[in-house]
Amino acid sequence: MAAEEQTRTAAVAGPPVTGYRLLLPGQWDQVPLRQGTEEAIRRILVTAFSRIPDDAPQDKIGPYKRELERRFRAAVAQAQEGKALDLYLPVKPTADVNLGASIVVSETLLPRHEQGAGQTEPTEVAVQLLSRDGVDNADLSSGEIDGALAVRREHVADADPARDAELASRRVEYIIAVPDDPGRWFVAAFSTVGGGDPRDELADALVEWFDAVMATFRWRRG
Template sequence: MTTEQTAVPDEISKTAKGYRLLLPSQWAQVPLRQGTVEVVERILHDMFLRIPENAPSDKIGPYKREVAKRFRSSVAQAQQKNGLDLYIPVKPVADQEFNLGASILVTETTLPERRAGATYADPADLVVQLLSRDGSNADLSSGEVDGAVAVRREYVAEADPDQGVEVASRRVEYIASVPGDPARWFVAAFSTVGGGNPKDELAEVLVEWFDAVMATFRWSFE
């Protein structure tokens, strides 16, 4: 297991500055605000080193270009969502010969019309509002993430070819109030296509795995 940490801007004394999350070594972290290009190039380089030496030479070039294109596109989309970090599996897991079709996107959101001296509702009240206003078929529940008020949201996102989404995916989001600043909310969003069906056995196992990963989440105050 490895420890991943990303800084979150600190505006208020004793406010959480970042987070720690334990992930298997098969997963790589892509920072989305600084050093992104260098990390993307390193990940691609390491991935291409695992191409079998006996692979047909006329297939290697097109394969590399397609993998690089898709990976950079995924990173760019994550950046457009105001992402902090993107986590992806870059190595085969256990005895599997393929990488899992899954990802974790970490973002931060701020309540609108923030101004000096403004007051906000208690995070617990905001959780109630989130639960009551969601009109989708999502499975919603409230709880805590390392002592902070949080909402867990699970649903299936249908395919949308017009938006470049070719297959349906299973989504699980943890939305947590940042300690010390009720205006800021941390979001960890997990997505998987399972074994081709977002409701299949592999998807179920991966959702349970992500819940276990979030149990390792800790705020950082230094």
């Protein structure tokens, strides 16, 4: 995507959308889930293993590496099961704190029989798409991002040990209408466990950070 800011007119009319751009700090790394996944996994694991202290007990290093790789690959596999496009993870500690957070980018399509219905407001369509997973008591709001309709949902998800989610998590999702393609929606889903409580100050700060990241969202065209 071009680095320059795009006007609303450019976002509405112009070359077709071919992708997106998000500005993330260097502590975060991308795992593409359609192509190049294994290469990204290996690169990130090598970086993570390189930070293990040289004086760490040798009998602890092997089990630690195996568990770290198992959890990492499980997170990637779960994102792939959901047909996601990209997974972003904080692979480097920030101020000696390992952030329990992730961003999953995917797209969703409006069922063919609903396309062209015309009488349904786009905001209502977005809310319906978000409601497919049965989440209740969520905070919803809407606006525009890079000239496109965006609906934001925030909620707390219960722990789910069966899916390696041992703690409850705070989740924020943005669903954004893809310009010039009424049946196609972009989804960015953020999740954090905070400091162990999804409603604590760390979780609040990370949610604010993710909102700031989404303010950098731009379509890639060409």
